[in-house]
Amino acid sequence: MxxxxxxxxxxxxxxxxxxxxxxxxxxxxxxxxxxxxxxxxxxxxxxxxxxxxxxxxxxxxxxxxxxxxxxxxxxxxxxxxxxxxxxxxxxxxxxxxxxxxxxxxxxxxxxxPLHKLAGGAQERVPVYTTEGGWLHLPIEAIVEDSLAVRARGFKGAKIKIGRPIAEDVARLGALRDAVGADFEIFTDANQSFRIDDAIRRVAAYAPFGLGWIEEPLAADDLHNHAALARRSDIPVAVGESLYSLRQFNAYCHAEACSIVQVDVARVGGITPWLKVAHLAEACNIAVCPHFLMEIHAPLCAAVPNGKWVEYIPQLDPITTSRLRIEDGQAIPSEQPGLGIDxxxxxxxxxxxxxxxxxxxxxxxxxxx
CATH class of the missing domain: 3.30.390.10 (Enolase-like, N-terminal domain)
Structure with a gap:
């Protein structure tokens, strides 16, 4: 090791x-x-x-x-x-x-190959990018990056939120105007809001047709996530900061989320990842995992409810393989193993x- x-x-x-x-x-x-x-x-x-x-x-x-x-x-x-x-x-x-x-x-x-060994439900899964949406970036740079990835066939992009509400709204409005209605915009609050703030924000963000609001509250605040989900017109996404099948079970059955972002590293590996994915399937919830695109592409393809793969090419300096992406779709490797060289x-x-x-x-x- x-x-x-x-x-x-x-x-x-x-x-x-x-x-x-x-x-x-x-x-x-x-x-x-x-x-x-x-x-x-x-x-x-x-x-x-x-x-x-x-x-x-x-x-x-x-x-x-x-x-x-x-x-x-x-x-x-x-x-x-x-x-x-x-x-x-x-x-x-x-x-x-x-x-x-x-x-x-x-x-x-x-x-x-892993995607077949673990289930073989899909041949490809849509990709969205996070790399151009960080909070410190000016909206002009975010728009430029989103237009560039859209031209490459990507179906969506994620923008970090957590500036004052008026600033977030202005940035989301500018991005929606630039990319049009057919390009998905996802948002990520990184657990930064209180429930009162989150209620106001989801109402302010709703007109932009967002794909989800990710981790709006502290990850262990199950009660308030459920309260927010009942009030929100935006799907609530959680999971990168949950570490067990039972934590996901509590969220799903409390109707506290409508997107599951289970992370294969943080949940303990492929064995529990698949259990969470099938739990979500039983609850009619999509799986859109956090980070680690190289391994999440085959895992999302393995299950029927794998909906999105997050594009962040962090392993490139230590691998000779690259995730195959065609027309905005991640295609898992047909080689045996994790699909990583x-x-x-x-x-x-x-x-x-x-x-x-x-x-x-x-x-x-x-x-x-």
Whole structure:
């Protein structure tokens, strides 16, 4: 295992924070026959070393001698092994690194691509971009970026909100006027509003035909999300800051959201991600996952309610593959595995010292 630190190519700010780096723990598991599976997770600048230590000290040793085909049993055993720190972000991230590696291993050994192995419901999923909609950007830059991605076939874009209401309204109005009625505009508040403010804002934003308002309130404020959803003409999206199937179950059955944004890293891996997606399906709710487009494209294609993939190309510096996008649709890879071709030379040179590998080491499978 090791960790690389990926600094965003562009400044990323929202209403409460800046995305300063992507700490990316990477785990490889080896089967007795020599097959290798690679998994990963991420943070946005804090918690990466803690995730690595939990993997090194507790979770990785517990894998030795286990049957790699028993992914569900392994996931559950590791959850109970870390019961004192579950449910929580660091534990979920560590579980995800192992779980995605086991699914990668299974897909490679069976020679079935992930989107088919996990369900095979769709051949492609629409893509929207977040990269041009950060809160610090002037509206002219956001409009320019949205028009550019629309010309490339993208079906929508997301803009961060959380400025004074009048400013948000002016920015949304300018964007809607520029892109027209057929291009989706999504908004993300990043948990920055109180319920009184959120009620006023959804009423002010409603005339612009928004696809959703994302995380309007604190993620653990289930009661007020339900109250807001009853009042809002804009779909309410939550999920990137939820860490378990039961948390999603509570939101869905409280009718506190109408878009589920389950994040494969933060929920603990592919195993629980699929459960959340099928829970949402049973509640007639769409899945539009947060971030990690490279792995979410095949997962969204695996389920019938996968509706959108978020375009943020953060893994490009350490991969040789690129997400295939045609006419604004993400097309999952037909190659076995997660659909990610890792650049082990680049990873070796970016490895953070003290996380298990020597910086600049040869990390290719043959060298391991």
């Amino acid at each position: 090791l960790m690389v630190d990926l600094v965003p190519a562009t400044e990323r700010t929202d209403a409460i924070q800046s995305f300063v780096s992507q700490e990316t723990p990477i785990v490889r598991v080896y089967d007795s026959d020599g097959a290798v599976g690679t998994g990963y997770c991420y943070t946005i600048g804090t918690g990466g070393p803690s995730t690595i230590e939990l993997l090194r000290r507790t979770l990785a040793p517990a894998l030795i001698g286990r049957d790699a085909d028993r992914i569900e049993a392994i996931w559950r055993d590791l959850l109970y092994l870390t019961h004192a720190t579950s449910v929580g972000a660091i534990t979920s991230l560590a579980l995800a690194a192992i779980d995605t590696a086991l699914w990668d291993l299974r897909s490679r050994k069976t020679a079935i 890792w650049d082990w030379d680049a990873i070796g040179h970016r490895a953070v010292e003290g996380t298990g590998w020597t910086v600049g080491a040869d990390l290719s499978p043959r060298a391991s």
